Amino acid sequence: MSHAIQQVFAGVGVSAGRVIGPVLRMPDPIAAPADGAPLPPGASVETETQRLADAAAQVAAQLKERAAHATGNAQAVLKATALMAADRSLLKSATKLVASGTCAESAIWEAADAVATQLTALGGYMAERATDVLDVRARIVATLRGVPAPGIPDANEPFVLAAVDLAPADTATLDPAKVLALVTSDGGPQSHTAIIARSLGLPAIVAAGQSTELADGDLVFVDGIDGRVVRNPGSAEIALATAYASREQVPEFSGTGELADGHLVPLLANVGSGSDAQAAAAAGAQGVGLLRTEFCFLNRDKEPSHEEQVEAYGAVFEAFAGAKVVVRTLDAGADKPLPFLTDASEPNPALGVRGYRTDGATPGVLARQLAAIAQAAADHEAEVWVMAPMISTPAEAANFAQLATEAGLRTTGVMIEVPSAALLAEPILGTCDFVSIGTNDLTQYTMAADRQLGALAELNDPWQPAVLQLVAASCRGAQNAGGKPVGVCGEAAADPALAVVLVGLGVATLSMNKRALAPVAAVLRTINLSRARSLAERALAAPSAVEARALVRAELPELERYGL
């Protein structure tokens, strides 16, 4: 290993940390076999039937074995999928196809398709289980072909996972005890991979285009701070990884976000369910800065009932009695389609009818949601604020504020994700009480760069001075509107260095994944407001995102100390 040639792959670091470990690649997805392909040469119906039965039995045994090592919900899911792999009626219908001269791969593919279609038609929870059937099918076909099973590899030793990009579904099977770091060739700083990595606290690098060259077993150094992967690390990398491993523990969050001079910056949590909210409250979050209400709606073919919504929102309010909870109304569309609300055929869904805009095309859903929020707020002690996503004009903000007020909600606001809303923060705040900046979308719209595209990762960076200028413009607008509060609830708030800049620009509250609370609090505590302001000025004037980030980081020694 020590004589091997060292090779560096550059990418974008999206989650801090420095580790060394062996690579395992995410296998390619299983390609569909040809429809009704014939028996392979030399095979008989009997041998092919046996081959299929053996493959299914092997997959069932593997899943059963994994279930034995899992616990709780994961175990139940694995047990159920093991039974699906050995399912007699599935095998029977596939065997019938083999008997009519179809090869095992095509037969199981078609038979499982019929089952999945049936489950999808049942809707709701059963429709989600269709994914499990398709996963089992892919595993059986992989076994028949003699290729690795799809999905996150299962290994006994911890490894660095290399992939093209990760899908939201992969999170369920990603075991943070086994995965040391993530490296993807595609994906940007706001991609699912980045979000998963930050929520699990795993070092991660995205958009490392050349990382497709990494092979199973390669030893690599992953530097999520500087955004590089080094194949065959040497003594310098080993020293960095060792230093990171012995980094000082970030002190626990005290429950009060403040600067060195006592200037208060409440640190809130982004949550997406009642259990999320409980975990965030336990981590010391001072409230919820972003309640994503999609959890109540996703994977549904019709709108949830009033009672269901009241219960779901109430579970979150209950965890934060007496504290602020900012509820974002349904943000459907683009990467979160909903059959009863959004049009899947839009050519450019990120610029389409999404967020607040769906109320124009399908009125009623929003008003009913606001009524449910108001009811849940009345049932609980939390201080409930509501805001609408994807607002572009003061008129939209005024309409939303009126709808929310009619529902009986007192504090109304809007998100700033569209550059027009940042530029018009002052008139927008003439119609409502607060704004919250969603930096992920604000960045994608300011830079005209799709947040899922790895090739545009450099543009899709919230450190871009143009994005910071729009944050500054929003804060100036809010100041002119009588000093109304500006929050940030995008991924930018979770970056401790960027959090300093945001506070310097005039942001009042920061909302983030609960994991980021302690590191952000630890760094904010080391600077005073005038210094945050001067760092913000310098970041605004920087010629590029890379330079803005570098010059601010250089002034914050705590980042190095805590390995952030």
Add this chain to the structure above:
Amino acid sequence: MAERIATIGSRVGLHARPAAIFAEAASEQPLEVTIALEGEPAEDALDASSILSLMGLGAEYGTKVVLRAEGEGAEAVLDTLAAVLETDHDTE
């Protein structure tokens, strides 16, 4: 042919977990057992040991289903399986 009508006791319906428990119990029986929604013809009944068939029934809490088996000990087998269906496996 022995028959038994059972009411689904799991509050989530025949979801993956309750279905897995029942399919396993059915496959441990010495006889082949079928399951159908109440009122559906016997020839459309499905293999009770197939988790996918069970889930495909779309049976919810309170849904009545018909279990059928033939042969020696059929009554006892159906008693055992009906009891599994009528238990709420979601609370365990």
